[in-house]
Amino acid sequence: MIAFSAMHLGVISDRITEVLGLSFPEERWRDLARGITAAAEELGCASPEAFVEWLVHAPPESREIEVLARNLMIGETYFFREKQVFSILQETIFPTLIQSRRGADRQLRIWCAGCSSGEEPFSVAILLHRLIPDIEDWRVTIHATDINPDALKKAGQGIYTEWSFRETEPWLKREYFTEVGRGRYEVVPAIRRMVTFSRYNLVHPPAGSLPDAGAIDIILCRNVLMYFSPGQAQGVVSRFYRLLNQDGWLIVSVTEASAHLFPQFQGVGFPQAMLYQKKAGGGSQERTGPAATPPAVQPARVKRRPRPLLPVTPAAAPGPTWPVPAPEPTDLATHRNEVFSLFTRQRYREAMERGQRVLAIAPGDADMMALLSRCSANLGDLAEAKEWCEQAILARRTEPAFHYLMSSILQELGEEGEAIRSLQRVLYLDQDAVLAHYGLGNLALRRGDTGEAVRQFSITRRILATREEDEEIPDSGGLNTGRLARNIRITMERMGEQV
Numbered sequence: 001m002i003a004f005s006a007m008h009l010g011v012i013s014d015r016i017t018e019v020l021g022l023s024f025p026e027e028r029w030r031d032l033a034r035g036i037t038a039a040a041e042e043l044g045c046a047s048p049e050a051f052v053e054w055l056v057h058a059p060p061e062s063r064e065i066e067v068l069a070r071n072l073m074i075g076e077t078y079f080f081r082e083k084q085v086f087s088i089l090q091e092t093i094f095p096t097l098i099q100s101r102r103g104a105d106r107q108l109r110i111w112c113a114g115c116s117s118g119e120e121p122f123s124v125a126i127l128l129h130r131l132i133p134d135i136e137d138w139r140v141t142i143h144a145t146d147i148n149p150d151a152l153k154k155a156g157q158g159i160y161t162e163w164s165f166r167e168t169e170p171w172l173k174r175e176y177f178t179e180v181g182r183g184r185y186e187v188v189p190a191i192r193r194m195v196t197f198s199r200y201n202l203v204h205p206p207a208g209s210l211p212d213a214g215a216i217d218i219i220l221c222r223n224v225l226m227y228f229s230p231g232q233a234q235g236v237v238s239r240f241y242r243l244l245n246q247d248g249w250l251i252v253s254v255t256e257a258s259a260h261l262f263p264q265f266q267g268v269g270f271p272q273a274m275l276y277q278k279k280a281g282g283g284s285q286e287r288t289g290p291a292a293t294p295p296a297v298q299p300a301r302v303k304r305r306p307r308p309l310l311p312v313t314p315a316a317a318p319g320p321t322w323p324v325p326a327p328e329p330t331d332l333a334t335h336r337n338e339v340f341s342l343f344t345r346q347r348y349r350e351a352m353e354r355g356q357r358v359l360a361i362a363p364g365d366a367d368m369m370a371l372l373s374r375c376s377a378n379l380g381d382l383a384e385a386k387e388w389c390e391q392a393i394l395a396r397r398t399e400p401a402f403h404y405l406m407s408s409i410l411q412e413l414g415e416e417g418e419a420i421r422s423l424q425r426v427l428y429l430d431q432d433a434v435l436a437h438y439g440l441g442n443l444a445l446r447r448g449d450t451g452e453a454v455r456q457f458s459i460t461r462r463i464l465a466t467r468e469e470d471e472e473i474p475d476s477g478g479l480n481t482g483r484l485a486r487n488i489r490i491t492m493e494r495m496g497e498q499v
Helices: 008-019 026-043 048-055 063-072 083-101 119-131 149-157 170-176 232-242 332-343 346-362 368-380 384-397 400-413 416-429 433-447 450-464 481-494
Strands: 107-113 139-146 159-161 177-181 182-188 193-198 216-220 246-253 266-269 274-277 285-290
Touching: 008 026, 008 048, 008 063, 026 048, 026 063, 026 332, 026 450, 048 063, 063 149, 063 182, 083 107, 083 119, 083 216, 107 119, 119 170, 119 193, 139 149, 139 285, 149 193, 170 177, 193 400, 216 232, 232 246, 232 384, 332 346, 332 368, 346 368, 368 384, 368 400, 400 416, 416 433, 433 450, 450 481
Parallel strands: 107 139, 107 216, 139 193, 216 246, 266 285
Antiparallel strands: 159 182, 177 182, 246 274, 266 274
């Protein structure tokens, strides 16, 4: 990665905040430099430094800005992500809204802001389709927007791989998708017609692009606001408030819930999430949402999990059996850098091809095996991901990151017992591995063992207390110490613990 000067990074950080609203304070300059380098390579610029010089004066709507935004933001999504939010929609919000509109105009208007590749709006459409038997007689509008044109292109095609269905139940693919190739599934027309996609910059909305004030019933904007500076986030939230109708709902990620960010809204606390409702004179006071009732329909079962599948830090057994390209007489370091760059740009198949060339030259490269495991997982082939991870562990048994990666894969495969043992191996090698303690706490909570969950979360908090709040946690997908501590506090509060 190119070593940028502090002056360059400071200037470009301010420019990105101005144009995109994305916040990159000094503690995140390493991520900023990585994104600039990847964007420059993708665009074929002469050098990252030249790209920076151009970017200072670039127009907000340029293609180059779009490419940079994609390389700076994590587009991790899948169907029915954050199960607790969809449970609240299914059991409380949608039934109430449907009942109130059934004898009136039979119209619902929903906005998915920051929809990425479309799994979220299609999940909403599927849930409504299951809840409204006569949906053909309704006017249901689901607007889905994102700043990334490549993600919108994928969303518009409506074709997904197995990775987008991780931990979902068989009915989802069986009833709402058509297989169009090995491991590729297309959304059925009835659901596709319910969703419209368009490009939209939340910080700099195009003139005339906003709907009428008070026109929207629900806005979902999850895992988006955390990328904005506080000032930009406040501006976006204020626009959301104006666009929602009276009693309309704003749904953010559980990690973004904050009374300070949503002062206009009334916070409504549900057992597993905090949602925000537009109420006359509601302010930031909090009330408790209705208790969950047995669901009338079952949306896809989505298990919460840590966020792996990011590059491990830069070893001999053969990997999974397939033809491996012959070694090339070239610089090994160049090959490895190309693989990591391709992975960062989410070009997983190309990364796997180049990665196998590296292993043909250096068959003991454990880090490369782990990276191929992550590529396979992102392509939806968990069995292959597990094989590569096993080879990485055989090559270097004392690497905690490999065992943590294995635990994440095993959770996706539904092998929770083995996943727990992998996390225990992580702690055997590194007793202060916060993600392992946190993962064990979540698994304990999932199986109803609140005592063990509290113990693991408490250990995690004690370790976090010894670190700087803005310190990034390795292999966490950009999560820092302060944010993880807040997640644990919220979880324990909801469990009824005194914190």
